[in-house]
Amino acid sequence: MTTPATTDRPSNDRSPIEGSDSGHSASGRAATGDAASGRSKSGHSASTSGQSAPGQSAPGRPDSGRPDRGRRAPGRPSSGHPDPGRTNAPEPDRSAIEAALAGLPRVVDLLAARAEEHDRDATFPYQGIEAVHEAGLLTLTVSPRYGGPGGTLADTVRVLAQLGRGDASVAVVTAFTLLRHAEQARSAGWPTAGYRRLLSESRRGPALVTTLRAEPGGGTAGTAGAAGADGLPATVARRDGDGWLLTGRKTYCTGAEALAWMAVTARTDEPEPRVGTFLVRGESEGLEIDPTWDQLGLRASASHDVVLDRVRVPAELALGLGAPGSQDHAEAELARAWQDLALAAVAIGVARAAESWLVRFLSQRTPANLTEPLGTLPRYRCALGEIEAQLIGAEELVEGLAPRVDRGEPDAVPGRARPRCWPPGPPRRPCSRPSRSPATRG
Numbered sequence: 202m203t204t205p206a207t208t209d210r211p212s213n214d215r216s217p218i219e220g221s222d223s224g225h226s227a228s229g230r231a232a233t234g235d236a237a238s239g240r241s242k243s244g245h246s247a248s249t250s251g252q253s254a255p256g257q258s259a260p261g262r263p264d265s266g267r268p269d270r271g272r273r274a275p276g277r278p279s280s281g282h283p284d285p286g287r288t289n290a291p292e293p294d295r296s297a298i299e300a301a302l303a304g305l306p307r308v309v310d311l312l313a314a315r316a317e318e319h320d321r322d323a324t325f326p327y328q329g330i331e332a333v334h335e336a337g338l339l340t341l342t343v344s345p346r347y348g349g350p351g352g353t354l355a356d357t358v359r360v361l362a363q364l365g366r367g368d369a370s371v372a373v374v375t376a377f378t379l380l381r382h383a384e385q386a387r388s389a390g391w392p393t394a395g396y397r398r399l400l401s402e403s404r405r406g407p408a409l410v411t412t413l414r415a416e417p418g419g420g421t422a423g424t425a426g427a428a429g430a431d432g433l434p435a436t437v438a439r440r441d442g443d444g445w446l447l448t449g450r451k452t453y454c455t456g457a458e459a460l461a462w463m464a465v466t467a468r469t470d471e472p473e474p475r476v477g478t479f480l481v482r483g484e485s486e487g488l489e490i491d492p493t494w495d496q497l498g499l500r501a502s503a504s505h506d507v508v509l510d511r512v513r514v515p516a517e518l519a520l521g522l523g524a525p526g527s528q529d530h531a532e533a534e535l536a537r538a539w540q541d542l543a544l545a546a547v548a549i550g551v552a553r554a555a556e557s558w559l560v561r562f563l564s565q566r567t568p569a570n571l572t573e574p575l576g577t578l579p580r581y582r583c584a585l586g587e588i589e590a591q592l593i594g595a596e597e598l599v600e601g602l603a604p605r606v607d608r609g610e611p612d613a614v615p616g617r618a619r620p621r622c623w624p625p626g627p628p629r630r631p632c633s634r635p636s637r638s639p640a641t642r643g
Contacts, residue, residue: 290386291344293351301337301350305363308332312367313554319370319501323494325459326501329371333364334407342379344386347400351386352379354539355603358546362596365550366557370501372547374456377411380539381464388532392517395480402461410462412478413451413507433474433525436467436509445469445519447479447512450491457490457505459483465509469522477522479514487512498551538606538614545599549592556588 312329319326333339343349364372402408436449463481468474491506563576605613
């Protein structure tokens, strides 16, 4: 059964984007009654017991600890939109980034306090997303030329690993929004008016956005895109006057019920089909959410199916239409590197939280036949050591690779690296390892 989109989300007027709209300051805007930043199912509210309402300070979260929304980088104008068509990357605003990162521990504690409840009840964590937004983390990768801090991939994996410790669902939803902002910072693919609208919504409250590629039977969450028998998306865009009508179904749509914008991949119905991305508003007429998602540990991510029935998209919001396979492969490879490392960072955060729980359990659990906790037994201490070693290895890999991607090292991005054996040489004999006797095996 599908449920229509609604717009009863609570609003929040705190702005993580400074300098992105001419003549307006983050601290001087009045609160609005409609956040226009997403959708929620009937009966869901961001103001539930145990946490403060949007715009109020939660216990232990003094306002002085929040990033300074009025701070701007030296040499950057305090108002006005730089040209979104520029593709040269400005320097990140490290002071703004560090200010946002300073709020991470408090945000993680808030997420952890209700993560179990949201996963058990499959309720979307609106308050958790609000906390991430208010700390300036949801827009960390917005480019400085749009008034954002310009967080790098290294900053992104650092944030997501910590958020994963608190609530995996919030971390995954955050990840896809950060990835979309990062993609815009690199390629400026969104039209000026559309992206400014997204940033404007981000000043009023969390504005979630993600790309919808996967389709039933054609892939899993995070794949490059589901395809039909002909290798093209099954979702179809048909010309209608000066716009397009989208029809199809997308699956694994992270944060589906709360998305402000959806970047939907589709094919045209032309004799020679073109493939592109269509920007769809979350509350568009003809768009419905089919609640198919019930994944243990990620129930709160609301990664349901999105059903599109003749959803109208203006012509200017149809991006990158071209022949199949004509897309920018270098950008696609870089986007995949960002996504792979971002989601790996979330998984590492989840694993760290599980390890912490296990350590507490083993240090407190004393069976009736023992006089000391389980954690004192060599077998458990050995197992904990192996877990720790593997987590350190994973962290070193992700945290070491992310800065290399930021620096543009060719062999850091899959698909750009040369084979290890380049140039090809004579065939090598397989390595044979001498067997060891039982006495020498470690």
